[in-house]
Amino acid sequence: xxxxxxxxxxxxxxxxxxxxxxxxxxxxxxxxxxxxxxxxxxxxxxxxxxxxxxxxxxxxxxxxxxxxxxxxxxxxxxxxxxxxxxxxxxxxxxxxxxxxxxxxxxxxxxxxxxxxxxxxxxxxxxxxxxxxxxxxxxxxxxxxxxxxxxxxxxxxxxxxxxxxxxxxxxxxxxxxxxxxxxxxxxxxxxxxxxxxxxxxxxxxxxxxxxxxxxxxxxxxxxxxxxxxxxxxxxxxxxxxxxxxxxxxxxxxxxxxxxxxxxxxxxxxxxxxxxxxxxxxxxxxxxxxxxxxxxxxxxxxxxxxxxxxxxxxxxxxxxxxxxxxxxxxxxxxxxxxxxxxxxxxxxxxxxxxxxx
Numbered sequence: 001x002x003x004x005x006x007x008x009x010x011x012x013x014x015x016x017x018x019x020x021x022x023x024x025x026x027x028x029x030x031x032x033x034x035x036x037x038x039x040x041x042x043x044x045x046x047x048x049x050x051x052x053x054x055x056x057x058x059x060x061x062x063x064x065x066x067x068x069x070x071x072x073x074x075x076x077x078x079x080x081x082x083x084x085x086x087x088x089x090x091x092x093x094x095x096x097x098x099x100x101x102x103x104x105x106x107x108x109x110x111x112x113x114x115x116x117x118x119x120x121x122x123x124x125x126x127x128x129x130x131x132x133x134x135x136x137x138x139x140x141x142x143x144x145x146x147x148x149x150x151x152x153x154x155x156x157x158x159x160x161x162x163x164x165x166x167x168x169x170x171x172x173x174x175x176x177x178x179x180x181x182x183x184x185x186x187x188x189x190x191x192x193x194x195x196x197x198x199x200x201x202x203x204x205x206x207x208x209x210x211x212x213x214x215x216x217x218x219x220x221x222x223x224x225x226x227x228x229x230x231x232x233x234x235x236x237x238x239x240x241x242x243x244x245x246x247x248x249x250x251x252x253x254x255x256x257x258x259x260x261x262x263x264x265x266x267x268x269x270x271x272x273x274x275x276x277x278x279x280x281x282x283x284x285x286x287x288x289x290x291x292x293x294x295x296x297x298x299x300x301x302x303x304x305x306x307x308x309x310x311x312x313x314x315x316x317x318x319x320x321x322x323x324x325x326x327x328x329x330x331x332x333x334x335x336x337x338x339x340x341x342x343x344x345x346x347x348x349x350x351x352x353x354x355x
Contacts, residue, residue, distance in 0.1 A: 001221050001355050006041070006207060006230040008130050008158045011083050011108055013230075014039035015345060017220070018160075018209055020234030021087020021111065022168070022327070023047025024313040026245045027237070029071040029078065034242035034341040036075070036082025043111060044071050046088045046098040048296060051314050060294050061094050065101045072105035083108050085130075089169075090115030091268065091297050099123045111160055114169050114270075116144050121152035132158035134211070136171030138190040145198050155198040158207050160232055161191050165213025165330035167235055167273050174271040177263050184212075185226060192227045215331040217351020235329035236348075242341045246319035250338060252277075252326050258333045264325070267305040268297050275326040279315075283307055 006016040019035040021027050023045035032042030049071060050056050050063030068086070075084045086102045088095060091114040099110055100123060112120055113134025120131050133156055135141040141159070148154050163184040164172050176182055192208050199206045210223040211232035220231050237243060239250050252275055262276040264283065274280060282288055288307040293300075296310045309325065316324025339347075 001224065001352065003220075003224060003352055004229070006209070007205065008083075008109065008132075008207060009204070010128075011130060013041045013083055015349060016209075016224075016230030017041070017345065017348065018085075018111075018211075018230065018232040019043050019237050020166075020211060020232045021045035021047075021085075022234050022238070022245075023049070023087075023089075024051055024310065025049060025317045026243065026249070027087075027234070028244040029074040031237060031240070031243045031341070032071075032084055033075040033078035033082065034240070035237065035345075036079035036084055038342055038345045039082075040345060041083045041085060041109070042075060042079065043085045043087050043109075044068070044075060046086050046102065047092060048294065048310055048314065051310075051317075057292065060296075061097070064094075065097060068098060068101050069105040072102060072107050076106055085109030085111055085132075087111045087113070088117075089113065089297075090117050091169075091299065093295050093298055095119075096123050103127050103129050109158070111158075113160070113162065113171070116140060116147075118144065118147050121148055121154045125152075130157035132156055132160055134160040134162050134171075135191065136162050136164075136187070138187060138194060140171070141191045141194050145194065149198065149201075155202040155204070156195075156206055158209065159191065159195050161188055161208060161210050161228075162232075163187070163210065163212030165273075166211055167329040167332070168327040169266055169270045169272050172271065174263060174265070177271055188223065188226050188228065213330050215329075215334060217348050217353070218355050220348065220352050221355035235332050236335070236344060237341065238328070238332075239335045239338050240341050240344060241338060245317045248319035248321050249317055249326065252316075252321050253328060253332050253335050254337065256328070256333045261328060261330055261332055265306075267307055267309050268299040272327060273330060275328050275332065277324075277326065278322045279312060279324055
C-alpha cells in the first residue's frame with residue numbers, strides 16, 4: 001500500500017515509524033540517531049540514562065541529567081536532518097527536570113507515558129518542542145485531552161496509543177492481559193475519533209501512532225488502514241547493530257521462544273512483559289534484597305519493594321542477563337538475527353508497500 005510521511009507540526013519524518021523509547025540505556029544516542037538518519041523518528045529513553053556515569057551511584061539525578069543532555073547532543077549531531085525525541089515516564093522521580101534538560105539540549109519531541117502527563121504542557125510552554133502522550137484507553141485519552149484543553153488551552157501534537165502486546169510497563173490490568181480479552185482495534189479507532197475532535201477545535205493536524213506488538217510491514221499497514229498515521233516500534237530495534245544494549249541483551253531476544261515471553265510484576269505494582277529467566281523466577285519465589293535505592297520511580301518504597309527495578313534493568317542491559325530483567329514486546333521470539341537499522345527499515349518499508 002502507499003503511505004504518507006509522518007507530520008508532527010513542522011516536523012516531517014518520511015518513514016511513519018517511531019522507534020520506541022527503551023530504558024535503561026537500551027535506546028540512547030547511537031540507536032536514536034541511526035533511526036533518525038533513515039527517515040524515521042529516533043527516541044532516547046530518559047530512564048536512568050546516566051547509569052554509566054562515574055557519579056551515578058552517589059548522585060543519580062545529576063548523572064542522569066548530564067547524560068541525557070549529552071546523548072541528545074550526540075544524536076542531533078549524528079543525525080542533523082533527523083527527528084530526535086525522548087520518552088519520559090511520568091512515574092519517574094524528577095520528571096519535570098528530565099523534560100527541561102531535554103528541551104535545553106534541543107530535543108524535538110517529548111513522548112510521555114507510565115501515567116498521565118498532565119503537567120507536560122506547562123513544562124514545555126514557550127518552546128517549540130512537540131508533546132505526545134501515551135494512552136492505552138479511550139477513558140485515559142478523554143481525561144487527558146480535557147485537562148490539557150481546560151487548564152492549558154492546548155491539544156497534543158501527537159498521540160501514541162500503546163496496546164497490550166507492548167514490552168515494559170503496560171497500561172492494562174494483569175488479568176485482562178492474561179485473559180487476552182482486550183479489543184485493541186476498537187480502542188485505536190475510538191481514540192482516533194476522539195483525537196479528531198481536538199484536531200478540529202485547535203485547527204491542527206494531530207497524528208496518531210499505534211504501539212505494542214507492531215512487528216512487520218503488514219502490521220503497519222493494518223493500523224494505517226484503521227486510520228492511524230504511523231506506528232511506534234521498539235522490540236524490532238533491539239536486535240540491531242546500532243542498539244545501545246549489550247550483545248548478551250540482544251542475544252536474549254534472538255534465543256527466546258514464544259513460551260519465554262511472560263507477564264511479570266513490576267515492584268511498583270504495574271504489570272510488564274519480559275523474557276522469563278532465572279531472575280524472573282527469583283522474583284516469584286520471594287523478595288530480593290535491595291542493596292541500594294536509585295530513587296527512580298515515585299511509587300517505589302525501598303523498604304517493602306520485592307526487588308530494585310533499576311538494578312535489574314541495568315544488569316540486563318550491561319549483559320548480566322541471568323541477574324536482570326529483560327523487558328520485551330510480545331513478538332520478541334520472532335526475531336532470529338542481528339541486523340542493521342538501515343536493513344530493518346528497508347525491510348519494513350518494502351513489506352508495507354507490498355501489503
